[in-house]
Amino acid sequence: MHMDFKKQIQQGIPLELPLVKSYPVDANRAPRRKNILTSEEKQLAIRNALRYFPQKWHEVLAAEFANELNTFGRIYMYRFKPDYKIYARPLEEYPAKSKQAAAIMLMIHNNLDNTVAQHPEELITYGGNGAVFQNWAQYLLTMQYLSMMTDEQTLHMYSGHPMGLFPSSKNAPRVVVTNGMMIPNYSKPNDWEKYNALGVTQYGQMTAGSFMYIGPQGIVHGTTITVMNAFRKILPPGETPAGKIFLTAGLGGMSGAQPKAGNIAGCITICAEVNPKAAKKRFDQSWVDILIEDLDSLVVRVKLAKEKKEVVSIAYIGNVVDIWERFEKENIFIHLGSDQTSLHIPWTGGYYPVGLSFEESNRLISEEPEKFKEKVQESLRRHATAINNHTAKGTYFFDYGNAFLLEACRAGADIMDENKTDFKYPSYVQDILGPMCFDYGFGPFRWVCTSGKPEDLEKTDQIAMDVLENIIQNAPEEIKLQMQDNIIWIRDAKKNKLVVGSQARILYADAEGRSKIAKAFNKAIAGGEIGPVVIGRDHHDVSGTDSPYRETSNIYDGSKYTADMAMHNVIGDSFRGATWVSIHNGGGVGWGEVINGGFGMLLDGSPEADVRLKSMLFYDVNNGIARRSWARNEEALFAIKREMERTPSLKVTIPNLVDETILKNLF
Ligand SMILES: NC(=O)c1ccc[n+]([C@@H]2O[C@H](COP(=O)([O-])OP(=O)(O)OC[C@H]3O[C@@H](n4cnc5c(N)ncnc54)[C@H](O)[C@@H]3O)[C@@H](O)[C@H]2O)c1
Numbered sequence: 001m002h003m004d005f006k007k008q009i010q011q012g013i014p015l016e017l018p019l020v021k022s023y024p025v026d027a028n029r030a031p032r033r034k035n036i037l038t039s040e041e042k043q044l045a046i047r048n049a050l051r052y053f054p055q056k057w058h059e060v061l062a063a064e065f066a067n068e069l070n071t072f073g074r075i076y077m078y079r080f081k082p083d084y085k086i087y088a089r090p091l092e093e094y095p096a097k098s099k100q101a102a103a104i105m106l107m108i109h110n111n112l113d114n115t116v117a118q119h120p121e122e123l124i125t126y127g128g129n130g131a132v133f134q135n136w137a138q139y140l141l142t143m144q145y146l147s148m149m150t151d152e153q154t155l156h157m158y159s160g161h162p163m164g165l166f167p168s169s170k171n172a173p174r175v176v177v178t179n180g181m182m183i184p185n186y187s188k189p190n191d192w193e194k195y196n197a198l199g200v201t202q203y204g205q206m207t208a209g210s211f212m213y214i215g216p217q218g219i220v221h222g223t224t225i226t227v228m229n230a231f232r233k234i235l236p237p238g239e240t241p242a243g244k245i246f247l248t249a250g251l252g253g254m255s256g257a258q259p260k261a262g263n264i265a266g267c268i269t270i271c272a273e274v275n276p277k278a279a280k281k282r283f284d285q286s287w288v289d290i291l292i293e294d295l296d297s298l299v300v301r302v303k304l305a306k307e308k309k310e311v312v313s314i315a316y317i318g319n320v321v322d323i324w325e326r327f328e329k330e331n332i333f334i335h336l337g338s339d340q341t342s343l344h345i346p347w348t349g350g351y352y353p354v355g356l357s358f359e360e361s362n363r364l365i366s367e368e369p370e371k372f373k374e375k376v377q378e379s380l381r382r383h384a385t386a387i388n389n390h391t392a393k394g395t396y397f398f399d400y401g402n403a404f405l406l407e408a409c410r411a412g413a414d415i416m417d418e419n420k421t422d423f424k425y426p427s428y429v430q431d432i433l434g435p436m437c438f439d440y441g442f443g444p445f446r447w448v449c450t451s452g453k454p455e456d457l458e459k460t461d462q463i464a465m466d467v468l469e470n471i472i473q474n475a476p477e478e479i480k481l482q483m484q485d486n487i488i489w490i491r492d493a494k495k496n497k498l499v500v501g502s503q504a505r506i507l508y509a510d511a512e513g514r515s516k517i518a519k520a521f522n523k524a525i526a527g528g529e530i531g532p533v534v535i536g537r538d539h540h541d542v543s544g545t546d547s548p549y550r551e552t553s554n555i556y557d558g559s560k561y562t563a564d565m566a567m568h569n570v571i572g573d574s575f576r577g578a579t580w581v582s583i584h585n586g587g588g589v590g591w592g593e594v595i596n597g598g599f600g601m602l603l604d605g606s607p608e609a610d611v612r613l614k615s616m617l618f619y620d621v622n623n624g625i626a627r628r629s630w631a632r633n634e635e636a637l638f639a640i641k642r643e644m645e646r647t648p649s650l651k652v653t654i655p656n657l658v659d660e661t662i663l664k665n666l667f
Helices: 005-011 039-050 055-072 099-112 136-148 189-197 217-234 255-265 276-284 295-308 320-329 346-350 358-367 369-392 404-410 428-436 454-473 477-492 511-526 564-574 607-630 634-646 660-664
Strands: 124-126 153-158 161-167 175-179 245-249 268-273 290-292 312-317 443-449 503-509 533-537 580-585 595-603
Touching: 005 136, 039 055, 039 189, 099 136, 099 443, 099 533, 099 595, 136 153, 136 161, 217 255, 217 428, 217 443, 217 477, 217 503, 245 255, 245 320, 255 268, 255 276, 255 312, 268 276, 268 295, 268 320, 276 290, 276 312, 290 295, 295 312, 295 320, 320 369, 346 358, 346 369, 358 369, 369 404, 428 634, 443 454, 443 511, 454 477, 454 503, 454 511, 477 503, 503 511, 511 533, 511 595, 511 607, 564 580, 564 595, 564 607, 595 607, 607 634
Parallel strands: 153 175, 175 580, 245 268, 268 312, 290 312
Antiparallel strands: 153 161, 443 503, 443 533, 533 595, 580 595
């Protein structure tokens, strides 16, 4: 019997057992997970899974779930995936008593949309393991709870599992999410696998488990800012990146944004990619301009591009080490160098060694893993030597948060600084994003137009641009360039065609920018110019994330191994008006490596929304600036002092700086 969308949502777990479904042929299946449970633990996993269903189905489902567990290492409950199409529908299409709850449903649907999510059947949005839910029962129950909740209840979710609706108040968040939170002594790789397989925890990545994913435009904007600011760092004032070379590697998930970012920054981008399919995909999507398959042609084409000062991006189908070495021989000067191969997983295909064909490497990975490991390390040593030769001539090299320096160091490459504790080269956050963006409060503000109308997105782009153009008039010199970059980004956003799934936009902005843009949106909603808007951010930001090798890598007072900032952020946002909040163990750089939090807020044009956005966005940004200034970061000290002048009720503890000579002979 056919049941309409709203009724299906409202019914939660169906009354009749749905038929078994065959796996869609064109779906991208999640990797098989480790078979880690003992027989007894497997029984526990099945017992846990059956908690969601009436006893009459247990016999059938027990066998089915045991099969899923043995085959995939997880129980996804494929049979319970609903038949309706999952995508961000216009807000009013969701059955709900609370508009805020409807907005959360919309955001969950966007994360699970077949055209947006990486492995939609397994409820994984991105990053291979970034889960929204552990299984389809959790999805069904969550949507049901959201459809019945009022504005005086809060849904508490434990790693995808909806524990239930609890009475709260209009000012409380509608949903509180935690993902992967472990007792620290039980937060090791095998623990996560085990407890995830038991169905009691999950890896929420960043925007997957916090319902805030908007496709690849976030990465494009972040990469553009990084490339622009890196050039700014090395070029004399007034000189543009035209005709200058940016050499890097990787045209995969995130790395694929590099050529597009290079084009927006206005340089010559050369990006090596060993996998011809990955390179072709980016070429077909127009994310890279030219494909070149041999080094001789590459050299000729690059020399021409330099001569003509072209803005062009070139994908070289081959190994990046070959380019570094060949350009040295040819005396081609590289201005900017980086690398985005997946060195966080070096032995399973994240990094392909020079001198081996792509096919031969793949054979070694499965048939001779030890030999492959040796080849990777040998290649990393060569890679680092070639980079060192270029940097000796003046190339600026930075690590892109992909563990290049870490793995090169483990391979015995010459990559350590003279002090023997630091690497020779900085990471992109230490040198670029940290001091130039995060410390001033600039971060990945984003929004989603819940009407689903492109016209609304266009209007919000215009509103945001007007607000920034207004702010820049009186902005201090220290942040003028950042503001200018963001104005250019939003001006060209539509032209760059970045929307995938919901009508969403990302725009780096500081506390003042975020707050004024959100206020202007709320006014436009109240005036009927646009429909309601969800605002949020990702976690690559000033305050929400404690991650010692990424977001907080430019914190030098020892506190980068603590996670107080992220915890305060989520708690602080939750009582200042967020519509939902989330906090995760793990994200981006891996489970156990980071604590990151996020929020979402519905702007519905009401005066209450005005109060909430002002209070919450102010704290959401300034919390991190305060912590960064306490760590003695110069730019953050500037930013927080400026904020205290503007906001008399803000009183932040300011560090006293020590004369270094006092410390010199103490120990
Ligand atoms: N973009 C960002 O903002 C950002 C931020 C932090 C970390 N990272 C890191 O960047 C890395 C890449 O992420 P991704 O999602 O693109 O991964 P991915 O695995 O999808 O892409 C990496 C690509 O590099 C290619 N490759 C591997 N070795 C190569 C070699 N020697 N020469 C040329 N090509 C080679 C692979 O074929 C693959 O397509 C990850 O480690 C990620 O954590 C990116």
